[in-house]
Amino acid sequence: MRSERRGGMSRQAPVAPPLGSGRFLFILIIVGLACVTLMGRITLLQVIDRPFLQSQGDARTLRHEAIPAHRGMITDRNGEPLAISTPVVTLWANPQELPTDGIQLFMLAQALGMTPDDFAARIERYSGREFMYLRRQMTPEAAQRILDLRTPGVYPQREYKRYYPAGEVAAQLLGVTNVDDVGQEGLELSYQPYLAGHPGQRRVIKDRRGRLVRELGIMRDAQPGGDLALSIDQRIQYMAYRELRAAVAKNEADGGVLVMMDARTGEVLAMANLPSYNPNNRTGLDPRGLRNQALVDVFEPGSVMKPLAMAAILESGIVDRNAIVDTSPGWMRLDQFTIRDFRNYGELDLPGILEHSSNVGMSRLALRLSDTAIWEKYNQLGLGQAPGTGFPGEANGSLPAPVRWSRSERATLSYGYGLSVTAVQLAGAYTALANNGVRLPPSLLRLSEPPQGVQAIDPTVANDLLHILETSVGAYTGGRRAQVEGYRVGGKTGTVRKIGQQGYTTDAYRSVFAGIAPISDPRIVTVVMIDHPKAGEFYGGAVAAPVFSSVTGNALRLLDVPPDLEVDDE
Template sequence: MRADPRDAVTPRRPPPNQPLGGGRYALMVGLVLIGLGLLAVRIVNLHVIDRPFLQGQGDARTLRTDTIPAHRGMITDRNGEPLAISTPVVSLWVNPQELPEDTIQRLMLAQALGTDLDQLNERLARFSEREFMYLRRMQTPDDAQRVLDLRLPGVYGQNEYRRYYPAGEVAAQLLGVTNVDDQGQEGLELAYHPYLAGTPGQRRVLKDRRGRLVRDLQLLREARPGGDLTLSIDQRLQYMAYRELKAAVTEHGADGGSLVMMDARTGEVLAMANQPSYNPNNRAGIDPRGLRNQAIVDVFEPGSVMKPLAMAAALESGEYSRDTVIDTSPGWMRIDRFTIRDFRNYGELDLAEILEKSSNIGMSRIVLELDETAVPDKYRQLGLGQSPETGYPGESTGTLPAPTRWSRSQRAALSYGYGMSVSTLQLASAYTAIANRGQRLSPSLLKLDEPPTSTPAIDPAVAYDLLRIMEESVQPTTGGRRAAVPGYRVAGKTGTVRKTAAGGYSEDAYRSVFAGIAPVSDPRIVTVVMIDHPRGGEYYGGAVAAPVFSRVVGNALRLLDVPPDQRSEPVEVDRQNLEPIPP
């Protein structure tokens, strides 16, 4: 018998819109409340507990502390003409992780930088794990802007300063250079770096994610530029001295040379030139020899230019006078297994003639009659064997043998400038004692605002006599005749020195030297010229160095508006007051 479907039990359904049971409702309400609680806790955590951290993270992505570059102080000559200035430049850098790998964009960047695409990709690959790489340092603003105008992601510019030297190679060694970060590396740039260097400032700015400036928010510290430095150098005289020195070195095929011109009244260095030199604005292919400021750093045996200084000791002893006659026959002498020679047998000579003929025999016989320390002590009074104290990095003290018991040959050699060494600057400073009535002036590379410091080194009457004796060495019939300056009276001394070689002195390598003072009536300039190893037919100081002195000093006297003092008749002078006696 089949069952009737109507007899099946049909489950009851709840009517529509009937509320949930109490348990389920409570569960849903609880879940909502828990969610709201967690959200409240999170809000409190973000806005209260983690606020400093999150704000710092946000600021790190938008706020920046930018450095405000400070330009380096200017270096000028004594007349305010710029010798070293800082110019604004832009350094380009890139974040390799932001720069697209798109070939077209990278090709555009390479072309704007003036480089090869393969080289650029190679560098980017090396720095791919970093966020910073320089593209170009120290670009002119126009060149940098052409790159920035491409608006490539990850490419940025950084404002900086670059040192520029208007005089170029003319004063390169004296001024020195700075490196790419504007730090002094050589010369006065290094010596006065703390004074010249500025103090960078800081500012807080708002930037977008690409590093572009959105808003300038706050100045944290102002930039302070470096101090300006005024040198004693006269740029006009510096150009002229460098030009003549370079021409002489080229003409004689010399290894190099140096020239120092000092103010005979103040000790200020008016010109300091060196050869070889270099262009500090473009140091590609630089000759390392050109980096050295030979006038201060290098030393050499000075030779016969020391004879007037040794003669000062003789005249001060009271045993010799200007008219004392010395027999130099037979033109040579043997001392301690050494033979000293003159160019020829000059016979009897007075002191002026000893300097004029540059007699080694005459000077040797004079100093051997003096106390054995007389000449070395005089040299020390003249600043030799001591630091010039200019503050220039690496300045040389020269060498003067220790005051032990001197052999006769050592004493004789010192009188004509062997067995010791000096720098060009030291020699010029020593000669200021003759030009400045016996007061030696310390050299200064900076313009002086106060009276110079001087040291008594020679008796004033002796300095006067030496000046007139040296004037006789620059006459038409003497070896120093090429140092003469038309219209002006000049005093000076030539020197020709054999260079040292293995085992002694070279037979064919010399240094040509001339030291002089002008004008004699009222000395204004002391100048020393040294030419290193002139080649060819001429190597004597009177033939190589003296003409450079003549051209440089002649032009300098005219530029300084010094009136001519050459007279057809000698002027009588009162030796008590060392002033010309009026007619």
């Protein structure tokens, strides 16, 4: 420190304050404000905005995933699976997350079985979206091989796929589901709400790539669909389809139908249709194969209706059971139409009229009845009415009301022309002959007890006709090829001209046979229809009756029905 002396006196210089003190105070103020701001922000985030931020965080990591419901199984009457659901994996991608690296995309396209150009075009098409399917319904093993590539933006989705062990054998009856496992045809469609079940839901945490981090719990359990037990016996169904296919091939026919019903319950034991298709592989599918002809297609039945018309004749009381009808000269004129027999059979009793399938004999008997007698009997037998099976699109058939009928119309109705039926309707009508006159409604589902039937035919008349039907397949009749070794059977053949653009054709037929077995204690009713056989033979006794014989014989043995006919007697 320096001092100065002036005028004999000395003075000391003043001390300056430290240069950093104001700056330090300023910094303290800034730090304090920062701490206050930080504390306020923390308070805002942790207290005020916490619920909002928590929800936003959960929205980016917490997911609600659907748990697919297992579709119910369809089985035959013995519990054998006819339609089951198997687990599969669907791969999807977020196009905005897919890598731009050409090598990765090339490897992914190759694994998916696509060309790189096609795959690139697909990505471009979905570039503005966040979802696109890569491959639907893959086996878990095949899907895992693609997931092992660890391509960003590729994710799995668990699903179920329908599988049909019987393949084409019962395709039209069961129907199919689409790629989303929703019923589209047949019983899969009819019972869609029952079979589908209800999906569940779970909460999970996933990372930003969609990978599962943790499962938080089940919010709602998946409810599997109900199982459906059909009346079909898979063993008989296989045999029916095999024999029908062989007959269609042998006779070069356009197709065929076979329906077998339990005569005691009305349950359908077999329902085969041709053409058919494989529901497990629908490539090159023929649309005709989708139709369940037994339930949705109608045809004029022809002479197989004669036993049912004969029931009305016998019940009328107008015609004696021992009546003799003169069918000479083998033809008759009615309303400018000519009704013909195969040949002149002369005088015939009632069994002889059915045995020889005389159109003239049936017409002369029918004309003795009231105008509505045969129509009323057909109506009681369920013709012209929906069978009530619940199958989608089942046909009502056609039974024209008896309004101003001509004599020729009354006559043709007695031998199976002028009306149309389905194979199931025809089989249902024949259950009345086999069941003491009680007609049973057809059922596609297994029944726990026999249904309430309708008394459509007098029991005595039904029993008489049952034995007349047995004589119609005797050794020297047109229906002899329907015979079954060891069993008494009965039935009626039918050969029906198809309708073309100019009316009835002369070169296109349907061959039909309807039969019952065994006669001593009826167990099954079978209807066979072969559409347009072109190999030469076309009569029902030559084309359809052998199919009845083979399928019915095997079915009776499978069902452990005891034989009622000695082979030597036959």
